[in-house]
Structures are given as C-alpha cells and as structure tokens.
Amino acid sequence: MDIHNKRFETLSVTHGEHESTTSDVAEDVVVPIHLTSTYAVGGLNPDADLESLNPDAGEYLYSRLSNPTRNALEHRLAAMEGGEYGMAFASGTAAIVSTVMATVQPGDHVVAFDDLYGGTKTMLSRLFEERLGVDVTLVDARDPDAVADAVRPETELLWMETPTNPLMRLCDIAALADVAHDAGALLGVDNTFVSPYFQQPLALGADVVVHSTTKYLNGHSDSVGGAVVTDDETLAGEIRFLQQVGMGNMLSPFDAYMVLRGTKTLPLRMERHQENALAVADYLESHDLVTAVHYPGLESHPQHDLAKRQMSGYGGVLSFELDAELAGVEQFLGALREFPLAVSLGGVESLVEHPATMTHSPLTQAARDELGITDSLVRMSVGVEHIADLLADLERGFDALESAQEKTAATSD
Structure with a gap:
C-alpha cells in the first residue's frame, strides 16, 4: 500500500492493522494482542539467520525479536512520522538510549x-559521559549559530527537543539539520511534546525521531x-539490533495494543488539547498573579x-511563572x-507538576x-x-x- 496517498487521520486509525484485501478468511478489524513468547516453525532451515526473518511475511521466531502486535504498531508509527522504519521500546528513555x-x-x-528533559540530561551525563566516554556539550539551541559553534570534528550527533520541557523553547529543525549534515553528523529530535500530528521532524531534515509513547501517542496514561x-x-539496523538483541528492550504486546488503540483518536485529541491549552494560556497571561506564560501558540x-x-x-503543554514563593505555589497547587499533581503529560486528563521539585529535581540548584x-515555575498538561x-479550577x-x-x-503587619 502506498502510504503517501493516505492522510494522517487515516494512517493513525488503520495503518498496520488490516492491510490485506485478498484473503477469503475473516480478518480482525483490530489487531489481536499476541501474548505468545515463542512461535512454532515449520522445520529446520540451516541458512536462516535472525536478521533475515520477515515479520511482514509471517516469519516469527521469538517475541523479543518480533511480535505481530508490535510489528503493526511499528509500521503505524513510522507511517505517522512519514518515515520508513519504526521500532517500539519499553520506555521513551530506552528509545533515546538506544x-x-x-x-x-x-x-x-x-x-x-x-533545556532537555531532566532525565535525558542525567542519562547523557551519567551514562554516556561518565561511563561510556562520550563528550556532551549543552547549548542554547534556540540559536543555530550557537549549535554550529559547539560542533567539533568528532561530533556525531545533535540531540534536540522542540518544544522543550518545561520552558517550551523551540529549535529550528531545518536549520539544525543543515548544521548537522555540514558536519557529517546526525540530527535526532524528541517529538513527544506535540506528536507527529502537529510536527514531523523527518520532513524538516532530521535523521531520527523519538517519542515517549506514554504521552500523546497512547493518550490515556495507562501504558x-x-x-x-x-x-x-543503516541506523535503523543498529537501533533494531539494540532493541532485539543488544539490550532486549522492546515494547510488550499488550502495551503495543494500547498504543495502537490510542493513535486512533490522536488527531481528535490533539485538536482538543490545543484548543483548551490556548484558552488556558490566554487566561493565565491576563492574570495579575502570573508573571510569564510559556506556550508557543501565544503571539507573545x-x-x-x-x-x-x-x-x-x-x-497541550504549557508552563507559567506564579508571582509567589514556593509556599504560595504549594497553596495554589494544593x-x-x-x-x-503528577508527572507525565499527554493524557486525556489534565495534570500539573512542579518542575523544580519533580521532573527536574535531579539537576543541581545551579x-x-x-x-x-x-x-515559581509550574507546568501544565491541559487535557480534553x-x-x-478547567478555568474554574x-x-x-x-x-x-x-x-x-x-x-x-497580615501576619507581617
């Protein structure tokens, strides 16, 4: 099937699940949850190797290597991002590490x-710098020239989020793709915060895109x-090796099913998330007890x-500064x-979190x-x-x- 003839809304609902139209046997409209850990094979094949197995042709051996439910999801996620190869992992962090x-x-x-997510920064520092001998330079990537100035002959990767967590800062994906490719490096983009419905980094020149499917792609805070x-x-082959063999960190069949289910409503949810978030951002921007609102949908x-x-x-994510000390913030949140009050984002329900004491607490005060x-900074994931x-709350x-x-x-008086 030529996915390029399909619109995003159609890909998010059906791609990867029921593409065969030639079978006379009744087919599931929704892909089943294949919980088996292993598969019976028809006989010995001395010439076979793991990399030659073709799940699309029904060639399965062991569910760590491939699983029909996960395979359907990986095809759908790739199509939604406008890419060729998709790999699903047990967590967003596992996807980034791999x-x-x-x-x-x-x-x-x-x-x-x-301004990366605190967990990603900690991973880059403690795993890649301290243990694996990879040098990491953090830079304000809002300025492409600053990124270019940080590039060295040994630079192999530019790693970006846009928008960032929690300050909703952006980087110019197309400009940074030029910086990376001029240096012979790759550009990776974490696209979790707006999903492929609102942004497709590969089309802008990025080489690889990652998601925490926990967030908008699943959309219900249950996977x-x-x-x-x-x-x-080539990169897909290396990542797939780490997923299947090198680290063995793949998404479970049940969670793959949950994300497949979630993507079906992604376009509908994203429109409502955005509608509500813009209304909340406008409300906050006009409030006397708010000193700043960070949301790229605002003209400010x-x-x-x-x-x-x-x-x-x-x-649907925004952050804002209260005109209050920590005790006042606690009163507001309470x-x-x-x-x-909870970490994570992207579910149908609204959530609020305090970055300094929650998601970014691993960072030093400095x-x-x-x-x-x-x-005084508060981050909100605005639901549907x-x-x-929501405004009354x-x-x-x-x-x-x-x-x-x-x-x-009154006490101080």
Whole structure:
C-alpha cells in the first residue's frame, strides 16, 4: 500500500492493522494482542539467520525479536512520522538510549539542547559521559549559530527537543539539520511534546525521531513505552539490533495494543488539547498573579513565528511563572481539583507538576537557576475536559494563593 496517498487521520486509525484485501478468511478489524513468547516453525532451515526473518511475511521466531502486535504498531508509527522504519521500546528513555548508543562510541561528541528533559540530561551525563566516554556539550539551541559553534570534528550527533520541557523553547529543525549534515553528523529530535500530528521532524531534515509513547501517542496514561522512527536503513539496523538483541528492550504486546488503540483518536485529541491549552494560556497571561506564560501558540512567545513555520499546531503543554514563593505555589497547587499533581503529560486528563521539585529535581540548584527553572515555575498538561471546568479550577487555585498571601501580609503587619 502506498502510504503517501493516505492522510494522517487515516494512517493513525488503520495503518498496520488490516492491510490485506485478498484473503477469503475473516480478518480482525483490530489487531489481536499476541501474548505468545515463542512461535512454532515449520522445520529446520540451516541458512536462516535472525536478521533475515520477515515479520511482514509471517516469519516469527521469538517475541523479543518480533511480535505481530508490535510489528503493526511499528509500521503505524513510522507511517505517522512519514518515515520508513519504526521500532517500539519499553520506555521513551530506552528509545533515546538506544538511538544515542547506535550513533556514537567512546571518544565521540554530542551537542544537545540545554533545556532537555531532566532525565535525558542525567542519562547523557551519567551514562554516556561518565561511563561510556562520550563528550556532551549543552547549548542554547534556540540559536543555530550557537549549535554550529559547539560542533567539533568528532561530533556525531545533535540531540534536540522542540518544544522543550518545561520552558517550551523551540529549535529550528531545518536549520539544525543543515548544521548537522555540514558536519557529517546526525540530527535526532524528541517529538513527544506535540506528536507527529502537529510536527514531523523527518520532513524538516532530521535523521531520527523519538517519542515517549506514554504521552500523546497512547493518550490515556495507562501504558509506558517509547518509539524511534528513521529513514536511514543503516541506523535503523543498529537501533533494531539494540532493541532485539543488544539490550532486549522492546515494547510488550499488550502495551503495543494500547498504543495502537490510542493513535486512533490522536488527531481528535490533539485538536482538543490545543484548543483548551490556548484558552488556558490566554487566561493565565491576563492574570495579575502570573508573571510569564510559556506556550508557543501565544503571539507573545518569542519563537511564535518559528512555531507557525515548522509546526501545524502547538500541543497541550504549557508552563507559567506564579508571582509567589514556593509556599504560595504549594497553596495554589494544593487547591486544584481538575489538575492532579503528577508527572507525565499527554493524557486525556489534565495534570500539573512542579518542575523544580519533580521532573527536574535531579539537576543541581545551579543548573536549574541557569536554565530558568525557578520555584515559581509550574507546568501544565491541559487535557480534553470542558474548558469552563478547567478555568474554574484555576480560579480556585488563585483564590487559595491570594488568601495565603493576604494572611502572610497580615501576619507581617
């Protein structure tokens, strides 16, 4: 089937599940959950090797190597990203580790966005720098020239998120693809925050894209997983080796089924996430107790023009600064009912988290200060609930914050 003749909404619903139209046997509309760990083979084949097995032709041996449910998902994720090869992992972190490990070796150099997710930065530092001898330079990738200046002869990989977590900073994917390729390096992009529905880095020149499928792709906060998509056959082979053999870190059949189920509603969900997030961002931007709102869909965002150029939408995540100390932030968060305090994002339900004490707590205070991750910074994943209920909940939080500030002022008098 020529996937290039299919629109995104169609690929997200059907691709990978029921493509055969020649069988006279009734077929499942939804791919079954293949829980088997191993497969019976028809007989001995002395010339066979693991890499020659073709799951698309029904050639399976062991579910660590390939599984029909996971195979369907990998085809769908690749098609949704506009790529050729997809690999599904047990977590987003596993997908990132495998991609970086397939790209670099001891003595190589990586240039990465300084505003990466805290767990990714810790992984690059403690695993690749301290244990594997890979040098990593963190740079403000909002400026392509700064990235170019950080590149060395031994640079093999540029690693980016856009938008970043939690400050919603962007990098110019097309410009950084030029920087990487001029240096003979690869560009990897974590596309988790807006999903392939709103942004497709491969089309902009990136070499490899990763996702935490835990977030928008699954969309219901009930599965943990990761994915890698690339058009590079050699790189795909290296990543697949790590997935199947080198690390054996693949997505389970049940989780593959859950993500397949989630992608069917991804376009619908992303539109509602964005609609609600923009309304919340507008509300927050006009509030006296908010000093800054970070959301690329706002015209006030310093990279709004870039967002319009390389994204078709802005997603459902935003962050903002409260005009309050840590105690006031705690009062605000504690009063919320529709925004449970929890890490992660991208589910249909709204969530709120405090980066300084939660997702970015592994970073030192100095590192957080340098990035601008203050005690007053709050990150929200805006869900698909009715916007009136979400705004009313925020009012509840601000009422609690104002009450706490008034009590503090009265005490000090």
